[in-house]
Amino acid sequence: MVNIKSKKKNIIKSKKNHVANISKKSMIRTFIKKTNKAIINHDKITAKILYLHLQSILDRQAKKGVIHKNKAARYKSNILKKINSL
Numbered sequence: 001m002v003n004i005k006s007k008k009k010n011i012i013k014s015k016k017n018h019v020a021n022i023s024k025k026s027m028i029r030t031f032i033k034k035t036n037k038a039i040i041n042h043d044k045i046t047a048k049i050l051y052l053h054l055q056s057i058l059d060r061q062a063k064k065g066v067i068h069k070n071k072a073a074r075y076k077s078n079i080l081k082k083i084n085s086l
Contacts, residue, residue, distance in 0.1 A: 021066050024061055024064075024066045025061075025066060025067070027057065028054075028057060028058065028061060028067065028075075031050065031053060031054040031057055032054065032075065032079070034050050035047055035050040035051055035054055035079055036079070036082070038050055039079075039082045039083060039086065042086060044083065044086045047082075047083050047086070048083060051076075051079055051080065051083060054075075054076075054079065055076055058072040058075055058076060059072060
């Protein structure tokens with residue numbers, strides 16, 4: 001265990017951030033699954049609506065640094081290709 005007070009605070013802060021980031025990544029995966037499920041069911045309207053929400057979430061999390069911006073772009077590109085192929 002560290003002896004410096006500021007380092008103890010940093011450890012507590014990083015644990016809180018870690019939990020928050022896990023939650024945000026889980027939200028991204030959930031929306032991806034919902035969108036893919038709508039694509040599999042050939043429901044183009046629902047897929048487009050979910051894609052708009054997913055796009056917003058991905059951009060927001062990429063801006064905050066939870067995921068890399070190229071990863072967000074890759075997710076958006078792959079899902080949009082699937083929607084357009086319906």
